[in-house]
Amino acid sequence: MHLFKGNVGSGVFAMGYGFKNAGIMIGPWVIIVLGIICTHCMHVLLSCAKRASRITGAEVRPDFAETVQLCFETGTIAMKRAATYMRKIVNLFLCITQLGFCCVYFVFIADNLKQVLDYYGLIIDVHFHMAILLLPILLSCLIRxxxxxxxxxxxxxxxxxxxxxITVYYNTQNLPAISERKYVAELHQLPLFFGTALFAFEGIGLVLPLQNEMKRPDEFKKPLGVLNVGMSVVTVIYMMMGLLSYLKYGEDVMGSVTLNLPETDKLAQSVKIMISLAILLTYALQFYIPVDVIWPNVIKTFGPFNHPVLMEYTFRIFLVLVTFVLAEAIPYLGLFISLVGAVSSTTLALLFPPIIEIVLHYNISELTAWIIIKDGVIILVGLLGCVTGTYESLHSIVNQFVAEGS
Structure with missing residues (x-):
């Protein structure tokens, strides 16, 4: 259930928008391939954590950033010097990813609530909806x-x-013929799909803590263990939601398919409210990770404080306001999701795991041609997706602003 919750969030409702940028023939296969690659990278991370901990004699069970540090500490003096910096880089991307999710949550909730309230005559700008959301989100983030x-x-x-x-139920009603949808999208659209898909596969930072908390940790990564079964279910859900959403709404599918549900239907309105509440309640959990990473460094740099609890509350409020301002600045949900996925999710999910596997096996003289080729391909895919996805997302966001300005 934790693995499911860690991977299935607002991104699942964006899969229809992602499929619009891929096409009906390309989308499912890319989701399957990305699911396999991401799951493999999770296995790589688990194996590297176990092996590096044994080699370095680490007594604690490492998280993602600590695993990267331990892998570099198995090597030469130069690598050992770089180890701490690599840990900080991973923590930086973890913070960017989590805060990016929080920004997306502001836009996601505001868009869905606006549709419901517009129907009942309370028509206000989406930016004001975000401002109204600020108070409950702030209060939930003060839970330490x-x-x-x-x-x-x-x-x-x-x-x-x-x-x-309920969304799947709506998406299966009165489906048009497949021939009415694009089989393959235009080439320049594919990077947007890549970013959306990688945003959805957001749970790599969760796998080590989950394994560490299990009574029988070795069960986690067995062929039919928690990781493979859980990620298979998650991949099927993404593929089903993306395919049905795009098939149902075609080029009109929005950044969240909940926005395509009938505005006058009470059941559809209840879905938008339920999902909005679910994301609202999830915000504080996603927010906990960057606070847990950044706050100790703030204390180390500027502390000790005379009133540490008050200062932590102030820091939390400041960080929530940062996500609020960013969400207000880029209120385009689908493009925002693609941008976060391309920049940070790609780095964590597809770049760091193969890099540390190469580093670790090189340091212990077990680097084979297979590892080099396999990890090289994954790194190449990650870099290509990161660069093209980031460029296309930023380009599309700028075009949206220009179009609205004119």
Whole structure:
């Protein structure tokens, strides 16, 4: 369930928009290939963590950033010197990713609530909806103990499953012929699909903590273990949601398919409210990670403080305001999702795992041609997707602003 929640968030509702940028023939195959590559990279991360911990004699179970550091510490003096910096780089991208999710959440919730309230005559600009959301989000982010966020996460899970189920129900009604949809999208659109898909596969930072908390950690990565089964289910959900959403709404599919549901239908309105609440309750959980990474460094740099709790609350409020301002600045949900996926999700999911596998095996003199070729291909795919996806997302965002300005 944690693996499901860690990978299935607002990105699942953007898959229809992603398929619009890929086409009906390309989209499913790319999702399957990316699912296999991302799952393999998760296995690589788990194996490197276990091996590097044993070699370096680390007594604690490492997280993602610590695993990268340990892999570099198995090498030469130069690599050992770079180890700390590599850990900081991973933490930086983790923070960018999580805060990017938080920005997307602001836009996602505001867009869905606006549709519901517009129907009932309360018509206000989407930017004001974001401003209204700021207060409840701020209050939820002032919860400092992860234990107290657990009930919120449980409620969010229930809302999310119900919302996905009802959305699939709507997407299967009165489907047009497949021939009415694009089989293959234009070449320049594919990077946007890549970014959207990578945004959806957002759970690589979760795999080490999950394995560490299991009673039988070795069960996690077995052929029919939690990781493979869980990621297979997640991949099927993405493929099904993307295919049905695009098939149903075609070129009119929006950044979140919930925005395509009938505005006058009470059941559809309830889905938009439930999903919005689920994402609202998830914000604080996603926000917890960057705070957990950045705040200790703030204390180390500027502390100790006379009133540490007050200063932490101030820092949390500041960080929420940063995500709010960014969301207000780029209110284009589909393009925002693609940008976050291309920049940060790609780096974490497709670049760091193969890099540390090459580094570790090189340091212990076990680097083979197969590892070089395999990881080289994954790195190449990651770099290509990152560069082209970032460029195309920024280009499309600028074009949107220019179009609105004119």
């Amino acid at each position: 103990n992860l234990k107290f966020l657990a009930p919120l996460s449980t409620v969010a899970n229930v809302f999310m499953v119900i919302g996905i189920s």
